[in-house]
Amino acid sequence: MRLNVILYRVMAYVTGVVLIVLCVLAIMQAFTNDGGLVNTVGTVHGGLYIIYLLVAFPLSRRLRLSPAPTVALLLAGTVPVMTFIVERRISHRYIDPALAALPEPPPAAAAS
Amino acid sequence: MSGTQAFRRWRFLFTPRWLGWHFLVIASVIGMLWLGDWQLRRAESGNALSWAYTFEWPLFAIFAVFFWIKTIRDEAHPEEEAGPAPEVSLPAGARQAPGGAGLADGEPTGPEDDELAAYNAYLARLSKEVKGHGRWHGLR
Numbered sequence: 001m002r003l004n005v006i007l008y009r010v011m012a013y014v015t016g017v018v019l020i021v022l023c024v025l026a027i028m029q030a031f032t033n034d035g036g037l038v039n040t041v042g043t044v045h046g047g048l049y050i051i052y053l054l055v056a057f058p059l060s061r062r063l064r065l066s067p068a069p070t071v072a073l074l075l076a077g078t079v080p081v082m083t084f085i086v087e088r089r090i091s092h093r094y095i096d097p098a099l100a101a102l103p104e105p106p107p108a109a110a111a112s
Numbered sequence: 113m114s115g116t117q118a119f120r121r122w123r124f125l126f127t128p129r130w131l132g133w134h135f136l137v138i139a140s141v142i143g144m145l146w147l148g149d150w151q152l153r154r155a156e157s158g159n160a161l162s163w164a165y166t167f168e169w170p171l172f173a174i175f176a177v178f179f180w181i182k183t184i185r186d187e188a189h190p191e192e193e194a195g196p197a198p199e200v201s202l203p204a205g206a207r208q209a210p211g212g213a214g215l216a217d218g219e220p221t222g223p224e225d226d227e228l229a230a231y232n233a234y235l236a237r238l239s240k241e242v243k244g245h246g247r248w249h250g251l252r
Contacts, residue, residue: 039161046168053172057179061186067133070183 001062001102005095008059009087011052012076016083018045023080052077063094121188137180144173 022041029038053074060070069090076086124130148169155162 043161043164046164050168050171053175057175057182061182064186067130067183070179071136074179 002099004055004059004062005099007055009091011048011055012083012087015045015048015052015077016081016087018048019077019080019083049077063090063098065094069094124187125184137176141173141176144169144176148173 018041022038022045025038025041056073056077057070060073065073072086073090076082125134148166151162151165151169155166
């Protein structure tokens, strides 16, 4: 659960940053007509999104999300800036309560 | 008997909300397969980049189907993921706390134990009945 949350947050930010880079490049491409970099970053984002899905879906099952938040969570990786917004909302509403409910204070106390 | 149980278990799939989700999933899967076919035609006509997307779109379609099946199964079998904790620990814990003190005093029998046992049975029945309720509603 904790590992899944960490992986999800990492993938959300990496995918989100790459997607914003992709958008900036795509806008620049309109002026420079140099499409090579856009294609490369686009393919990279496609691959990252596959990993994002493979991380985000198990998390949605662990959090027992209903279909609407699940779809929002999975589609966030395709909409610019949306990963950050969804990550915040999912964290506030689902991840933080779920982590707080985990019965694992002893290892956390020993670690700190 | 088992037929009606199965019907009850799967009945939620036919509510308007879920029918809408089914429709959305089917439409998106068809859309993704169509996009994959489109990319394949582009790739065959010389767009090398399209080869990546030719495989990506069907993969996303498979993901959608797989995720959908998993979601439905989770919803239909809430008890599988719930684990043994809720049903077992509540009555056992309720019995142990006062029972441990009571046994040390040397009065294991009496009307209080019967009352306690009845109350624990009542709690167990309640927790069994309520189990799975609010799994989706409470977390929305």
